[in-house]
């Protein structure tokens with residue numbers, strides 16, 4: 001009930017927002033990037049094409065076998081820059097492939113994404129009735145049940161839905177549906193980063209611009225470059241990622257390991273702040289989680305990640321401050337003299353990660369086991385696969401001790417957010433195998449941090465639901481917000 005009423009409120013809230021018009025309310029490039037799905041499962045080709053088409057034939061680009069896209073802007077004297085700029089092509093949105101993504105804006109120019117979903121409701125006669133109205137209609141007929149369901153246009157009630165009788169209430173009703181807006185992951189993480197890089201390329205700002213493949217799936221693209229093209233990566237003094245939430249951070253540590261010097265971060269903040277409003281200034285922050293620039297910390301001296309104004313990334317509430325991006329951040333980035341920034345950190349000196357583990361940072365700090373954990377959760381068509389190995393691996397990873405514990409938890413939370421937990425009234429998907437079902441229940445225990453009693457209650461609820469009624473129950477419960 002709780003979730004459903006939240007959804008209703010959200011739907012109204014979204015209906016009130018203005019639909020963003022491409023090229024009018026928002027730059028066409030940014031609009032195209034945000035409306036194009038690019039979860040790693042669906043591929044990143046469409047986004048790469050948007051970028052290369054936008055920059056036009058005069059811009060040379062390269063791709064590698066992983067799908068990283070490289071665009072090199074030389075300095076005026078035709079020599080290469082020492083700066084690598086970084087963003088990622090993929091997003092975490094693995095659902096609703098092919099469904100139109102509607103871009104909305106609030107009055108304050110915060111951007112959201114919604115999709116249209118059918119919402120079910122019940123009518124009695126010509127009246128739309130909610131759960132309480134239906135109960136009161138039943139009481140008028142001297143009936144009062146714990147549960148009601150609709151079958152073949154008739155409302156039945158029961159106190160024991162599994163084994164008890166269903167009693168016809170004498171009320172006839174129809175389940176109907178209407179299209180409603182539903183919030184969806186926007187993917188400003190990291191389409192905003194991609195957009196910033198395109199605009200910088202357009203401005204002719206020298207640098208090697210790397211649009212990374214698969215950041216959200218354990219930084220596959222950047223790890224590949226760090227491993228296979230180490231000599232290439234050695235050309236750079238700086239790796240600047242545009243992939244940080246909020247307004248103010250220049251990240252100096254990622255997952256607890258130092259990624260750039262304070263001198264560098266302070267100097268960059270000072271340069272950017274010349275163009276930023278007094279209430280929102282950049283400053284060094286040690287609280288970075290992980291992004292592609294972390295893959296290069298043993299090769300490139302100054303690696304950072306900069307706030308680009310998005311928030312609630314990886315959730316359906318994701319949003320970003322469009323005005324901040326266009327009015328403040330882009331002009332501030334355009335006037336930074338990147339190569340003048342100090343180079344102080346020695347990338348060969350390894351620093352300690354979380355809890356003082358003698359941190360070999362390696363491939364970003366994940367062992368093969370972590371890798372399995374990170375990429376093991378793949379959501380194909382809404383079904384989570386390979387979960388048992390990954391759950392076990394995660395447990396082992398956490399048990400193994402302090403090493404990168406923070407990044408493991410970040411990743412764990414991120415994955416959990418995307419898992420459909422088991423709900424007896426929704427049941428399982430037809431395509432789920434027994435093993436998958438067991439794993440989904442296990443994940444539900446984990447992600448909802450259930451106590452033993454809560455687990456027992458879940459079993460009891462599952463026991464009380466008649467599987468035959470699940471579908472009807474579903475539509476009924478959805479319409480009634482249970």
Ligand SMILES: [Zn+2]
Nearest residue numbers: 189190215243
């Ligand atoms: Zn990101």
